[in-house]
Amino acid sequence: MRRLLPLVVLLLPALAAAQDLPIRWGDVTDAERALDAAPDDPDAAAVVLGDVGVAELEYDRYRNDFRYTVRRHRRVKVLRESGYELGEFAYRYHRDNKVRSVKGQTFVPEPDGSMRRVELEGGAVLDGDVGEDLREVRFSMPALTPGAIFEFSYVYESDNIFSPPPWVFQSGEPTLVSEYRFEVPEFFDYMAYTQGGQVEVQPTQGDYRRDWRTTTLRWTAHDVPALREEPFTTTEADYEQKVLLQLRRINPRNQPTRTVLGTWEKVANELDGHNEFGRRLRPGRRVRALAADASGTPGEVARALYDLVRTQYVWNERGGVFAERNLEDVVETKGGTAAELNLLLASLLREAGVAATPVLLSTRGNGRALDLYPLVNQFDWVVVLAEVEGEPPQLLDATDPNRPYGTLPVQALSGAGWLADRDRPEWIDFGAPGGTSTSITVQAEVSPEGGAAGSVRLRLDGYAALDARTRLDEEAAGAPAAAATQAAEAAAEAPDEVEMEVVSVEGAGDPYAPLQMDATFAAPDAGEVVLDEIYLTPALLMRLDENPFERPTRAFPVDFAYPSTRTYVADLALPEGYAVEEVPDLLALTIPSRAVTYRRAVVAQPGRLVVRAVLTVAQAQVSPEEYPALRRLYDEIVAAEGEAVVLTRTAAPPPAAPDEAVTEEAAAGGADTGGADTGGAEAASETGGQR
Structure with a gap:
């Protein structure tokens, strides 16, 4: 008993804190019933009253390993019919993971002031395949009406303890309170990154589970404004209030510490020897022959090889950073993914004596890459940095026949990229020269x-000319005159009632020249x-x-x-x-x-x-x-x-x-x-x- 007493004393604060969650299942307060508008947001169609995630690393004795588990509970007050959207839940996950224990209920206001409870039926929860490796769980909350309060909860399990899913404290409607807790055994050391000025880091809490000590990390956010779709935005994910976690070290008992999260230098070395990246850059017979055909000054050679890839090779509209096929096969088939075409370009430039380095980046729709995490999987695109002596360095992407040398696709204009160079791995900033x-x-x-x-x-110059040339190419095969008119109407932002007819086009086939169109x-x-x-x-x-x-x-x-x-x-x-x-x-x-x-x-x-x-x-x-x-x-x-x-x-x-x-x-x-x-x-x- 004397031995147990200190343990009980240690457990009491942690147990009390575990009960102190912002919302409890089924416990709708009078204040929540009375709420009829969102504070400081007259456009709100609903209010997230509370959103709570309690995560932990659970030990699976059968697998002799840990897994990540989060129990989520969300409660929402509906203010108007357009707020029903928050009751339409859909969550996609890898088939190796699991979503279970889904439950939900809606509290419907009655004329006498009471609230009638309507439960989400089990048959209304659908969980099925939506792709080769993806599943989706979806359901619609029942009996929604303005003034109703609904809540749902579920458990998500994953074997991926290295990069747990981010917790987002924000939604398309205002959130009164959101909280995320993560209970971590003493064997694991995580790095946390918070985004957004309203996320508050709370004091950690200690506890004992079985025969090891745990630490509970905790973050909260109060009165979070809605994050709604806005024009001229990369992706809302770049600006949402959230916390991201990444396993940094594993500290097993009586064993050496194992570093999981390496350095950018280590990543660069690994990529240099990767079969689908660095090894792809080593030229074969066909690549050497193509590079040997280029002649002139280094600048002329660089432009000639770039023009060769952009005009003679067809992009299959797939991105990525790894070349699935050997570059010799890419040359033979004259087409491939963005990674294959751009790594082919880098290999050609190197073979011709031009300094060329792959640059990894995250596209605008994929979200901002973080230099805090030396992880390749946050990137989804690769371009080439060409450095010709006496000229400014240029970033190249050869996936579009209409794109001139030194112009990146719009989706690649994310502002920063990582130079995947074993000798000088570094982040570089870039914009859109010329516009x-x-x-x-x-x-x-x-x-x-x-x-x-x-x-x-x-x-038209720059991206405006590029857009118009793309329109011309897409339609020209069937009706070139109509294609030119459509391109002109789009560039001129012509109202529907205005009729246009193009009479001449100059510069359509030369991406380095302005595109000029004359029309009546x-x-x-x-x-x-x-x-x-x-x-x-x-x-x-x-x-x-x-x-x-x-x-x-x-x-x-x-x-x-x-x-x-x-x-x-x-x-x-x-x-x-x-x-x-x-x-x-x-x-x-x-x-x-x-x-x-x-x-x-x-x-x-x-x-x-x-x-x-x-x-x-x-x-x-x-x-x-x-x-x-x-x-x-x-x-x-x-x-x-x-x-x-x-x-x-x-x-x-x-x-x-x-x-x-x-x-x-x-x-x-x-x-x-x-x-x-x-x-x-x-x-x-x-x-x-x-x-």
Whole structure:
């Protein structure tokens, strides 16, 4: 008894803490019943009242090994019908793992103030195969109605104790409290990474289980805002409040400590000898022959070999970082995965004497890779760093025949990658050099009925040209004329009522040249006729009709992926007998960092109206602190581009318009090229800042 007493004293605090969970099954409080709105979120359709995960490493005596087990319990209050979505549960997991003990219940409010309990029936829980190695458990909570409270729980088991699933404290609706506990035996040492400013690390708790000591790690988050889908985002996973765990060391009794989580240097060495990575880079006969055919300066050789792979080899639209096949087979079949094509490119460059190193990265949709964890499985793409003496280093990806040297696919613009080099493994930062530009020049006549018709010239560079060339390739085989028109309409952001027909295309086959398309167009609803006036909207094309930033606040950056410039120039001939009553003021708008600017000028001349508008995104990212200013700027752009200019019928026909027009050079010149508004817009920008 004397021996047991200290153990009981040690256990009492831990046992008390285990009972102190934010929510308990079936115990709905009066405060939860009375809740009828989410604090500080009028758009909320539901509120997560509590979300609790209690995880542990359980010992399996039959397997003589540990396994990860988490018991999850979530409770939700439904505020309106759209909140029913949180009651639609679906969870995918590897078939080697298990989901069990699923239960749920809904508390439905009755007219007398009581709540009727409706249980989730076992037959409503579906668990089946959804792929070769995947299973999915799904169910729908019963009897949902506004005011109802539902809760469910389940147990998830996995043999993977090295990287347990992350615990996410956030959902698409506000969360009042979320807590995660992880009980770890003394033999295991885990590294924890928390993301998000609201995750609080709580003091650890000690306990004894069987014949070893355990430590319970604990994290909590309170009043967590909803994480809803937003435009111009990599993936919400990059910004959600969560905790990730990674096994670092195993400390068995009476045995040496075993390090599980190595170093980046160790990973680089292992990759160098990996059969599907480093060993693939060693050239065979076919690779050596291709490399030997390239001639010229090192820069010319690098570009020639890049062009060879991008034009002669077909990407099968699969990513990854490992080459499943030998590069000799890739050469023979002239196609493969992204990893196979890019490792082939690296091997060719090395054989030709150009320094080339694979770079591993996580694509925008896959989520940010963490330099904290030297793990290859967080990457899903590989590109090539080519270093030619006397030139800036270039990142190359040869999976698209329309992509020029030094341009990465948009999904690869994640900002950082890891250099998989045995001698210098390191992280490198990168962006999108050059970005994109779209320039549109319109020459049109406005009819007395309010329509407009004429010609338009589009000039596209960078990613805008790449997108247009891709559209041309996808449709050109069957209907090249229709494909060109579709590409032009997409680039010009033409409204549905505008009809376009492309008459010529230049630069379609040369990704290093601008893509130029000339077309005719007709906009029957350009203006509205009211008695003796025409209310003309001069932004016939490329008009921003609505603000993409709907929500008043944002907790993470706006990510445009790359810099861009959008230039619209229109020279509109007025109907005979009409004159401009009044033109809108010059606009020069920006945000404090000047990362995004908008300039517009409308100039009236005898018999014509000239418009020039330039939207420039100079930086790929805008911070959350500047989001309100960015949202206001786009509100003003929408208002400006939807603003009508009043044309009034005059007593006598206007004098003939002088023979001058806005030139193509003005359209292509971007924000700083001369034109009808240049002086006024520049002056306003330099003195006014934010208008």
